[in-house]
Amino acid sequence: VDPDLEKLYAYVRFLLRKLPRGSRQDYDFDDEVALEYYRIQKMYEGSLELEAGKQAELPGVRPGGSRSSSDEHVKLSTLIEILNERFGTDFTEADRLFFDLVKEDALQDEELEEAAKVNTRENFRYVADRKALDVVLARREKNDSMFELLMNDKRVWDAFAAWFANELYDAFNRKAS
Numbered sequence: 001v002d003p004d005l006e007k008l009y010a011y012v013r014f015l016l017r018k019l020p021r022g023s024r025q026d027y028d029f030d031d032e033v034a035l036e037y038y039r040i041q042k043m044y045e046g047s048l049e050l051e052a053g054k055q056a057e058l059p060g061v062r063p064g065g066s067r068s069s070s071d072e073h074v075k076l077s078t079l080i081e082i083l084n085e086r087f088g089t090d091f092t093e094a095d096r097l098f099f100d101l102v103k104e105d106a107l108q109d110e111e112l113e114e115a116a117k118v119n120t121r122e123n124f125r126y127v128a129d130r131k132a133l134d135v136v137l138a139r140r141e142k143n144d145s146m147f148e149l150l151m152n153d154k155r156v157w158d159a160f161a162a163w164f165a166n167e168l169y170d171a172f173n174r175k176a177s
Contacts, residue, residue, distance in 0.1 A: 115128075
């Protein structure tokens with residue numbers, strides 16, 4: 001369930017395809033590996049201050065020690081707008097197709113369907129998180145720029161993974177009804 005370990009696994013799996021088999025010689029990657037881009041961007045400058053006298057509700061803990069979560073559902077187009085605004089991405093409506101295809105691929109997975117039927121939304125998220133990487137990797141060749149963004153920005157990945165789990169949970173449970 002470690003996303004960094006999953007990313008390392010994906011990287012090594014693709015790297016192994018480039019390595020010569022059965023050879024004990026030094027490897028030369030000069031023609032194979034090149035830095036394509038590097039971007040540093042300031043996302044926020046300032047400080048957050050609490051206002052005196054104002055109170056806010058802090059969500060409690062559910063049985064089993066987990067936090068309570070809001071089951072807020074958003075449309076995919078709204079998710080894309082939120083990601084663009086919050087993380088400075090430039091997803092277009094055309095990128096919406098990528099998310100729809102990822103969802104459709106996952107809806108064919110019987111293990112995910114069974115997990116959605118027998119688990120709460122919160123517990124299903126653990127199963128969906130593991131499968132999300134597999135589905136995104138399968139779609140990598142078709143949309144390399146989306147793959148790069150999802151793999152390189154943890155905040156974008158977390159937003160995608162939450163959307164992914166909620167969409168699948170609802171779809172599988174509507175199907176079961």
